[in-house]
Amino acid sequence: MKTTREHRDTRKIAEHPKNEDCREATAVQNGAIKTLEFVDADGVDGMITFPRQLDIEGYDGIDQLLPYDGERNVVHRSAWAKTGFLVGRTEEDGGRPRVIGHESALERYVALNALLHPNTFGLKCQPRTVVFADPVGDVKSNTLDFLVTLKCGQQTYLYVKNEDNLSRPRHALICQQVRMALPAGVGFAAVSEVCFPAWRRGNLERLFLAKRFTDPEADARLVAVLNDNIDTPAFTVEELVFRCGLGPRTFDQGRAFDAVLRCVADRRLEQKHKGMIDYPTVMERAA
Numbered sequence: 001m002k003t004t005r006e007h008r009d010t011r012k013i014a015e016h017p018k019n020e021d022c023r024e025a026t027a028v029q030n031g032a033i034k035t036l037e038f039v040d041a042d043g044v045d046g047m048i049t050f051p052r053q054l055d056i057e058g059y060d061g062i063d064q065l066l067p068y069d070g071e072r073n074v075v076h077r078s079a080w081a082k083t084g085f086l087v088g089r090t091e092e093d094g095g096r097p098r099v100i101g102h103e104s105a106l107e108r109y110v111a112l113n114a115l116l117h118p119n120t121f122g123l124k125c126q127p128r129t130v131v132f133a134d135p136v137g138d139v140k141s142n143t144l145d146f147l148v149t150l151k152c153g154q155q156t157y158l159y160v161k162n163e164d165n166l167s168r169p170r171h172a173l174i175c176q177q178v179r180m181a182l183p184a185g186v187g188f189a190a191v192s193e194v195c196f197p198a199w200r201r202g203n204l205e206r207l208f209l210a211k212r213f214t215d216p217e218a219d220a221r222l223v224a225v226l227n228d229n230i231d232t233p234a235f236t237v238e239e240l241v242f243r244c245g246l247g248p249r250t251f252d253q254g255r256a257f258d259a260v261l262r263c264v265a266d267r268r269l270e271q272k273h274k275g276m277i278d279y280p281t282v283m284e285r286a287a
Helices: 010-015 105-116 169-181 198-212 216-228 237-244 250-265
Strands: 022-030 033-040 045-051 084-089 097-102 120-125 129-136 139-143 146-150 155-160 187-191 234-236 269-271 282-285
Touching: 084 105, 097 105, 097 120, 105 120, 105 146, 105 155, 105 198, 129 169, 139 169, 155 169, 169 187, 198 250, 216 237, 216 250, 234 237, 237 250, 250 269
Parallel strands: 155 187
Antiparallel strands: 022 033, 033 045, 084 097, 120 146, 129 139, 146 155, 234 282, 269 282
16 A cells, blocks of 8 residues: 555544545454544545454453553673563552563562462552662662552562572571561561472463463353362362363363463462363362
8 A cells, every 4th residue: 555644643544534644445344453444635545453442351451551550670790691571460550451570580470479379459560679778788778579458458578589599698687677677467478499399380380371361151151160079179170171061072172171270370270280280180169
């Protein structure tokens, strides 16, 4: 399509199907997409397709994305650091999506774990910079990694470091200075990779994706299956998927599998043995 100055602003075409720039325009709607076909002033056929509304499951409210709000931006500390951002929702933000930063793979999984926990009310990254009363060597302050707020109102600041660093006397002194600088009644915890082995990291990624996209039909079928087998102490994921009976296709089985993952994320089911969740994984009702 020939591009001219008159046709650069597609919003004008969307708002005024018959304007001075178009001799003819027709609108065709298909689901969440609206397509405008028109003939421009030079007689060249054109077509513009744009979202009519964001009603795709899992992406609702994406146009209300809240910005990153940390005390400072995330820092890419090395060539192999897993620095990045993810989008999460909490009750504190009214269920609206917010950009959450992380400076390492470990920080990413700490954030995912907090976002998935049913008792989490809010999560803030880089939430507070504390100035030390007594500097630790050349370190005079520290920006804490996360602030987790529980539904009961309890707040805890998280200091995320690998186990090698936390075992050094220098970081013990830093943690001491951080605790002294925080107000009374606020919690503080140091977190290392010991809490997040490889199998748990993989599960967190899959649980997070499963929770992001809801499937009421699959969830209802799984609840019915669990209620029908109330006296069964344990069952494999494969058994649950089969009994959901959503259909013979791999896609249908995937829906049931994701429903199981959502139950695990909501702490209604739990693994009997540690490991990556798969079809042979044995599940039992959470205590």
